[in-house]
Amino acid sequence: xxxxxxxxxxxxxxxxxxxxxxxxxxxxxxxxxxxxxxxxxxxxxxxxxxxxxxxxxxxxxxxxxxxxxxxxxxxxxxxxxxxxxxxxxxxxxxxxxxxxxxxxxxxxxxxxxxxxxxxxxxxxxxxxxxxxxxxxxxxxxxxxxxxxxxxxxxxxxxxxxxxxxxxxxxxxxxxxxxxxxxxxxxxxxxxxxxxxxxxxxxxxxx
Amino acid sequence: xxxxxxxxxxxxxxxxxxxxxxxxxxxxxxxxxxxxxxxxxxxxxxxxxxxxxxxxxxxxxxxxxxxxxxxxxxxxxxxxxxxxxxxxxxxxxxxxxxxxxxxxxxxxxxxxxxxxxxxxxxxxxxxxxxxxxxxxxxxxxxxxxxxxxxxxxxxxxxxxxxxxxxxxxxxxxxxxxxxxxxxxxxxxxxxxxxxxxxxxxxxxxxxxxxxxxxxxxxxxxxxxxxxxxxxxxxxxxxxxxxxxxxxxxxxxxxxxxxxxxxxxxxxxxxxxxxxxxxxxxx
Numbered sequence: 001x002x003x004x005x006x007x008x009x010x011x012x013x014x015x016x017x018x019x020x021x022x023x024x025x026x027x028x029x030x031x032x033x034x035x036x037x038x039x040x041x042x043x044x045x046x047x048x049x050x051x052x053x054x055x056x057x058x059x060x061x062x063x064x065x066x067x068x069x070x071x072x073x074x075x076x077x078x079x080x081x082x083x084x085x086x087x088x089x090x091x092x093x094x095x096x097x098x099x100x101x102x103x104x105x106x107x108x109x110x111x112x113x114x115x116x117x118x119x120x121x122x123x124x125x126x127x128x129x130x131x132x133x134x135x136x137x138x139x140x141x142x143x144x145x146x147x148x149x150x151x152x153x154x155x156x157x158x159x160x161x162x163x164x165x166x167x168x169x170x171x172x173x174x175x176x177x178x179x180x181x182x183x184x185x186x187x188x189x190x191x192x193x194x195x196x197x198x199x200x201x202x203x204x205x206x
Numbered sequence: 207x208x209x210x211x212x213x214x215x216x217x218x219x220x221x222x223x224x225x226x227x228x229x230x231x232x233x234x235x236x237x238x239x240x241x242x243x244x245x246x247x248x249x250x251x252x253x254x255x256x257x258x259x260x261x262x263x264x265x266x267x268x269x270x271x272x273x274x275x276x277x278x279x280x281x282x283x284x285x286x287x288x289x290x291x292x293x294x295x296x297x298x299x300x301x302x303x304x305x306x307x308x309x310x311x312x313x314x315x316x317x318x319x320x321x322x323x324x325x326x327x328x329x330x331x332x333x334x335x336x337x338x339x340x341x342x343x344x345x346x347x348x349x350x351x352x353x354x355x356x357x358x359x360x361x362x363x364x365x366x367x368x369x370x371x372x373x374x375x376x377x378x379x380x381x382x383x384x385x386x387x388x389x390x391x392x393x394x395x396x397x398x399x400x401x402x403x404x405x406x407x408x409x410x411x412x413x414x415x416x417x418x419x420x421x422x423x424x425x426x427x428x429x430x431x432x433x434x435x436x437x438x439x440x441x442x443x444x445x446x447x448x449x450x451x452x453x454x455x456x457x458x459x460x461x462x463x464x465x466x467x468x469x470x471x472x473x474x475x476x477x478x479x480x481x482x483x484x485x486x487x488x
Contacts, residue, residue: 102268122268
């Protein structure tokens with residue numbers, strides 16, 4: 001089985017959120033439902049030097065995250081109906097909206113915030129890796145729309161061979177929890193997962 | 207909070223199990239046939255409470271009419287599917303035992319069914335805790351979740367069982383008075399365990415590695431905690447003190463106690479659900 005996954009370059013991403021919006025447009029998502037979310041992670045402080053002057057070490061960077069189509073998804077394990085399942089052909093994790101009972105247990109379990117409750121359809125929805133586009137030989141809409149070319153998509157083995165295996169960058173959780181099909185490139189200021197010197201700044205957007 | 211229906215489901219289901227375990231323990235050692243009939247009448251209350259809990263759980267679903275789909279999750283041992291199965295099996299076993307006593311079916315097998323129902327009750331308590339001990343949710347992923355859920359069962363279950371017995375005090379006579387005093391002692395001990403264990407849990411909580419301080423999440427948590435502990439103390443105290451001083455038949459007072467303790471547990475559970483967050487803060 002090929003496992004598809006994402007590559008996110010936090011050194012290129014400027015936090016423009018075009019990926020988030022093109023996804024919303026392509027999938028006709030409600031207000032409040034974001035299959036792709038751009039987390040702004042920042043921190044830093046001011047220090048007084050001996051001569052009375054001040055210096056700062058303020059930092060911020062962006063991580064664009066949708067669903068990482070994990071090798072061991074917390075959502076599918078939690079799902080009481082099997083509606084949340086991993087496709088055999090490409091390893092994408094998708095919801096069968098006709099089976100889902102809308103109990104929101106997957107939302108409780110997924111540490112990436114990928115499963116999103118659609119209040120109108122009353123079922124869970126999430127990034128499906130644009131598998132319909134992928135079947136036509138196209139890229140997911142977020143990849144194609146990124147003006148910085150900070151996102152890539154493809155077989156995770158190829159992405160790992162090309163870019164390495166880093167997936168533990170704050171604010172992402174420890175990757176050993178779910179083994180995400182995700183490769184990250186650290187930016188200059190990137191902090192490791194579990195970092196407490198910074199915080200997610202745009203909490204109301206994600 | 208969208209988990210309010212789950213607050214009601216978990217607290218009511220646990221209280222029901224606690225009340226049942228008390229009644230079942232009494233039925234287990236009982237040899238008197240007429241007393242067995244009176245005691246097992248209380249199982250009607252157990253089933254009604256479990257039914258209310260079930261309805262509360264259903265209101266949480268986006269599509270309640272599809273609820274039957276939760277059986278599919280048993281294939282991969284979804285904690286939620288197991289919990290729902292345990293609830294149904296427990297309810298079924300209690301109903302079976304009640305029906306056997308009521309219609310006098312297979313008297314020699316009744317205690318076996320009762321033991322099975324008790325085991326399923328304990329299993330249900332653990333199954334509910336298992337739903338919330340998620341590796342990705344640090345504030346829930348500990349034995350303290352089991353501690354809280356099991357304590358709810360007894361803290362509400364004991365006064366609720368005492369209330370049921372008091373409602374039948376004229377029929378049960380001296381047996382009821384003795385049972386009431388024994389339950390009051392047990393209730394006092396359980397309250398002591400909660401009042402000692404809960405601060406220890408809060409100490410543990412304050413040291414969990416989380417992006418924000420779990421004890422400073424919402425302004426109202428201070429008053430919620432005060433309400434939870436005060437209602438528990440007042441509710442349990444009213445019944446325990448009066449029972450140990452010789453008032454063992456007035457149902458009204460025990461009813462007030464049960465309601466106060468139930469509200470205390472609901473407050474505690476709201477706090478518990480508010481703690482849902484990931485280590486990453488995402």
